[in-house]
Amino acid sequence: METDEINAGIKAAQINNALGFFIITFGVIVLFAMIFTETFVEHMTDMVAGLILISIGGGMMWKAKSNIKKLKAKQEK
Structure with missing residues (x-):
């Protein structure tokens, strides 16, 4: 990969x-x-909506951090 592609990948992962x-x-x-909220259904x-959002956000952060680590290792080669 070229340096520009690696830098673009790092920037996308940071976003x-x-x-x-x-x-x-x-x-x-x-x-x-x-x-x-008042009722059990609410x-x-x-709860389900909040937990789904937290898991999606956590997955995005985990994937982004692993991509940043991988791309920085490629950049140092």
């Missing part, structure tokens, strides 16, 4: 890392909103 953090934060907000809906 995905920031986006993953935003999605995790939004998932925590949805979980917190579970306190203000509690479960908020």
